[in-house]
Amino acid sequence: MTATKRARYISLVELINEHNRLYHTLDAPQISDAEYDQLMQELLGIEEEFPNWQLDSSPSQRVGSKPLPEFQQIEHEKPMLSLGNGFSSEDIQNFDQRLHRQLDLPLEQEFEYVAEPKLDGLAVSIMYLDGKLSYAATRGDGRSGEDITQNIKTIRSVPLELTALPEKFEVRGEVFMTHAGFERLNNEQQAKEQKLYVNPRNAAAGALRQLDSRVTAQRPLSIYIYAIGVCSDPEFTTTQANLLAKLHGLGFPICPLFKLVSGSAGCLEYYDSLSAERANLDYEIDGIVYKLNDFALQEKAGFVARAPRWALAHKFPAETASTTLEEIDVQVGRTGAITPVARLQPVFVGGVTVSNVTLHNASEIQRLGVRVGDTVVVRRAGDVIPQIVSVDLQQRPSNTEEYEFPTACPVCDSPIATSEEGVIARCTGGLICAAQRKQGMRHFVSRRAMDIDGMGDKVVDQLVDKSLVETVADIYSLTFEQLEGLDGFAEKSAQKLLAAVNESKATKLSRLIYALGIPQVGETTADQLAAHFGAMEKLSQADSESLQAIDDIGPVVAESIVSFFATETNQQVLKHLEERGVFYAQVPVNSNAQDERLQPLTGQTFVLTGGLNAMPRSEAKNRLQALGAKVTGSVSKKTSFVVVGTDAGSKASKAEELGIEMLNEEQLLEILETN
Ligand code: IVH
Numbered sequence: 280m281t282a283t284k285r286a287r288y289i290s291l292v293e294l295i296n297e298h299n300r301l302y303h304t305l306d307a308p309q310i311s312d313a314e315y316d317q318l319m320q321e322l323l324g325i326e327e328e329f330p331n332w333q334l335d336s337s338p339s340q341r342v343g344s345k346p347l348p349e350f351q352q353i354e355h356e357k358p359m360l361s362l363g364n365g366f367s368s369e370d371i372q373n374f375d376q377r378l379h380r381q382l383d384l385p386l387e388q389e390f391e392y393v394a395e396p397k398l399d400g401l402a403v404s405i406m407y408l409d410g411k412l413s414y415a416a417t418r419g420d421g422r423s424g425e426d427i428t429q430n431i432k433t434i435r436s437v438p439l440e441l442t443a444l445p446e447k448f449e450v451r452g453e454v455f456m457t458h459a460g461f462e463r464l465n466n467e468q469q470a471k472e473q474k475l476y477v478n479p480r481n482a483a484a485g486a487l488r489q490l491d492s493r494v495t496a497q498r499p500l501s502i503y504i505y506a507i508g509v510c511s512d513p514e515f516t517t518t519q520a521n522l523l524a525k526l527h528g529l530g531f532p533i534c535p536l537f538k539l540v541s542g543s544a545g546c547l548e549y550y551d552s553l554s555a556e557r558a559n560l561d562y563e564i565d566g567i568v569y570k571l572n573d574f575a576l577q578e579k580a581g582f583v584a585r586a587p588r589w590a591l592a593h594k595f596p597a598e599t600a601s602t603t604l605e606e607i608d609v610q611v612g613r614t615g616a617i618t619p620v621a622r623l624q625p626v627f628v629g630g631v632t633v634s635n636v637t638l639h640n641a642s643e644i645q646r647l648g649v650r651v652g653d654t655v656v657v658r659r660a661g662d663v664i665p666q667i668v669s670v671d672l673q674q675r676p677s678n679t680e681e682y683e684f685p686t687a688c689p690v691c692d693s694p695i696a697t698s699e700e701g702v703i704a705r706c707t708g709g710l711i712c713a714a715q716r717k718q719g720m721r722h723f724v725s726r727r728a729m730d731i732d733g734m735g736d737k738v739v740d741q742l743v744d745k746s747l748v749e750t751v752a753d754i755y756s757l758t759f760e761q762l763e764g765l766d767g768f769a770e771k772s773a774q775k776l777l778a779a780v781n782e783s784k785a786t787k788l789s790r791l792i793y794a795l796g797i798p799q800v801g802e803t804t805a806d807q808l809a810a811h812f813g814a815m816e817k818l819s820q821a822d823s824e825s826l827q828a829i830d831d832i833g834p835v836v837a838e839s840i841v842s843f844f845a846t847e848t849n850q851q852v853l854k855h856l857e858e859r860g861v862f863y864a865q866v867p868v869n870s871n872a873q874d875e876r877l878q879p880l881t882g883q884t885f886v887l888t889g890g891l892n893a894m895p896r897s898e899a900k901n902r903l904q905a906l907g908a909k910v911t912g913s914v915s916k917k918t919s920f921v922v923v924g925t926d927a928g929s930k931a932s933k934a935e936e937l938g939i940e941m942l943n944e945e946q947l948l949e950i951l952e953t954n
Contacts, residue, residue, distance in 0.1 A: 284325065288332055291322045295338040296439060303436035304532045336411055336440035340432045343493030350425035350490070353416040355404060356509045358892060359451065360421065360585050361925070362397075362568060362592040368547055371569070374591045375543035378571065381580055381588060389542035391572040393519040394549040395505060396536050397592050399563040399630075400455030400483050404508055405431055407448040412439050417487065421585060421892040429492035434500045436532040443529065445515060449508035450531060456483040457561045460499025478630040479563055501562070503534040518572045539572060550593055557595070563630070566594040584924045584944045585892025599658045601671065602626035607638065607651055607682055611690050611714035613722050614798045615706040619644060619684070621655070621667060629659035636665050640702050641684045648672075650679040690714040710750065710848055717743045719796050723751040727802060727897075728794035729786060732779040733772070741765050750848070751794075752855030754780060788815065788863040791856075795849075799839040802897070803912045806904070807831065808840075815853065815863075819844040830884075831911050880950075881907035886914050888931055889924030891944050896924070902951050914939060922947045 295318050302308040302315075310318075319338065326333050333339065365371050379386050402418040415431035417424035431437055434454070456464070456479040464482055465475050476482035486498035504526055507515070516522045520539045527533045540549050546569045553567060571577050571589040580589040606622040619638040626633055636657060638644050647670055649655060654674040659665040684704065686695055693708030706712050720739045724731040731754070742748045747761050757780065762773035786794075789809035793802050800808070811829050812818040818840075826837035843849055885908050887896050899922070900910045914921055914933040921934035922942045934941050942950070 288325045292337050299435050300530050343433050343496040346491035352423050353426045354423040358421050359418045363586045365591050365593045372543045392540050392569045393572050394538050394540050395568045396564040397566040397568045398453040399565045400453040404451050407444050410441050410444045430495040433496035434502050438530045445512035447511040450504045451506040452502050452504035454502045504531045517574050519570050566592050568592050597658045598629045599656050600626045600628035604653050604655050611706050613718035615715050617704040633665045652676050652679045722796045723794045729783045731783045733776045750852045752852045755859035784860045786863050797843045799836045883919040884909045886918050886921045889927030891924045
């Protein structure tokens with residue numbers, strides 16, 4: 280009896296999975312919703328009766344399971360790469376010509392490319408072991424991502440189990456939300472009086488990163504697979520076009536709009552036809568991806584830093600929109616820098632609502648000729664900061680006036696000093712200015728500085744507004760009672776913040792120097808100063824000349840450091856910090872020869888430029904330094920290696936000019952991992 284029930288259970292799993300595929304992947308249902316529901320009820324009934332029969336591939340997984348306490352990290356066996364960008368026809372022709380050169384093939388021999396829509400969602404990896412969905416992860420930083428297995432299983436078009444897959448088979452694709460799904464979700468949110476999502480991409484990201492997969496199951500997520508990662512069968516396929524066809528045949532959802540095209544002309548033709556079609560699609564795309572069809576050629580072309588040479592993303596032009604400029608406010612920064620900000624009539628552009636846009640400085644306002652009341656054109660592309668590109672003079676109302684840059688700080692009323700070129704304007708109030716104090720404190724407590732967890736902007740604002748702190752050193756004399764009295768605080772949160780403050784007292788000299796917010800001193804310079812002087816006292820006594828003896832420190836930075844330490848109030852702050860228990864571990868000074876046997880890169884100077892895939896640049900820098908290397912910010916004859924990441928700029932050309940050896944990310948990783 281139970282044996283037949285068990286057999287029925289297994290066939291139900293297979294049957295329902297097949298109907299899911301017919302419905303969600305092939306768009307060709309064979310049974311009615313009512314019949315489907317009936318099968319599902321039967322299955323759920325059996326699982327309730329015999330919980331330990333439940334299979335990992337059971338469609339009941341689609342409804343989600345218990346919330347996770349946090350996401351685990353999953354390391355990608357093969358890194359998940361990004362793509363180089365092109366914007367014009369010329370960029371595409373150059374890409375095609377470059378590939379011909381790299382592969383040493385004549386231009387007349389046209390390449391076959393697969394052109395696919397560039398889906399605007401989130402990249403994921405899904406691993407199948409012995410045909411069963413085993414785990415899934417977000418792209419993360421390309422090297423490792425978050426374990427979202429439970430959430431991926433709730434997407435009905437994702438097969439839970441497939442026959443005829445290679446033993447180990449990783450697929451990669453994009454999770455997104457259709458316009459229809461997005462609208463439905465926002466209607467539901469509105470009915471529940473909950474916050475609305477700004478665009479389908481954000482809504483998809485929110486759904487995918489839910490710790491409670493039962494919530495994800497309620498969200499209308501879709502997915503298209505466009506690549507494979509690890510595959511145990513080396514002969515699985517030899518071209519991208521065949522891969523897509525094969526994936527489709529196996530039961531994976533793929534975007535049906537891909538096309539095999541010939542040469543750059545074929546790519547551009549596809550681009551034009553899809554651009555025209557874009558508005559009619561039920562999902563967001565932000566460009567076209569061209570991929571060399573032949574995998575053997577792909578392999579030959581290889582990678583540069585974190586992007587393949589054999590593929591390119593042809594991005595659609597940035598969207599623009601018109602709106603009214605209602606006000607120009609000025610903001611005061613940490614060192615008193617005054618930045619004008621345009622307050623706009625909110626406008627939806629490039630997938631988000633924009634209401635504030637920086638105007639940078641007085642000369643930018645002059646260049647644009649913009650006035651309060653003007654109609655302006657705003658542009659935003661992808662995750663790029665929105666900007667005002669032009670003013671529509673035709674629509675200027677008659678009563679507008681030229682903008683006059685303020686002469687006094689809006690916060691403390693101190694005079695504003697302006698540089699000769701009219702580019703930099705500063706409030707001269709120093710610590711008198713509450714805005715500067717707030718910004719300085721935000722910087723001091725930030726993650727890369729003293730790293731005081733829980734001291735966010737709102738807390739800092741209150742501490743300054745309530746005069747609980749005058750300088751950053753006062754953070755270390757805050758009491759439990761004072762913190763408990765802050766808005767949004769209770770006993771637990773006050774205790775927690777106090778503990779974080781205490782914990783931050785033990786730090787590194789470089790962090791402390793950086794935290795002080797000395798104008799012109801960023802993290803790199805702070806690192807160099809810490810390594811060179813080894814103690815705050817020595818640094819504070821250094822003169823301009825001895826500072827300039829350090830690589831990369833010129834007269835402007837040196838002067839700024841000298842004048843910072845010459846200021847009495849700053850000396851007081853340092854004294855108070857020390858008295859209140861802030862200390863740093865002693866660091867070895869560069870000039871004292873270190874044990875070279877333990878430092879394989881001693882004597883080598885590295886410059887990092889462009890983005891890295893495997894880790895943030897700061898981590899690469901720390902690791903190189905740990906191996907004894909010096910890492911500087913500019914390329915000179917003294918540079919031993921320049922590590923060239925993506926979107927590297929002038930430093931790479933400078934290195935080429937000076938004939939300095941350049942490394943790609945892979946070579947950098949090799950150095951880090953073998954030393
Ligand atoms: S292929 C090595 N194909 O674009 C190439 N990516 O900028 C790996 N994307 O992280 C990606 N649609 O999130 C590929 N048809 C498509 C795509 C696509 C969207 C995204 C993906 C990736 C990013 C790269």
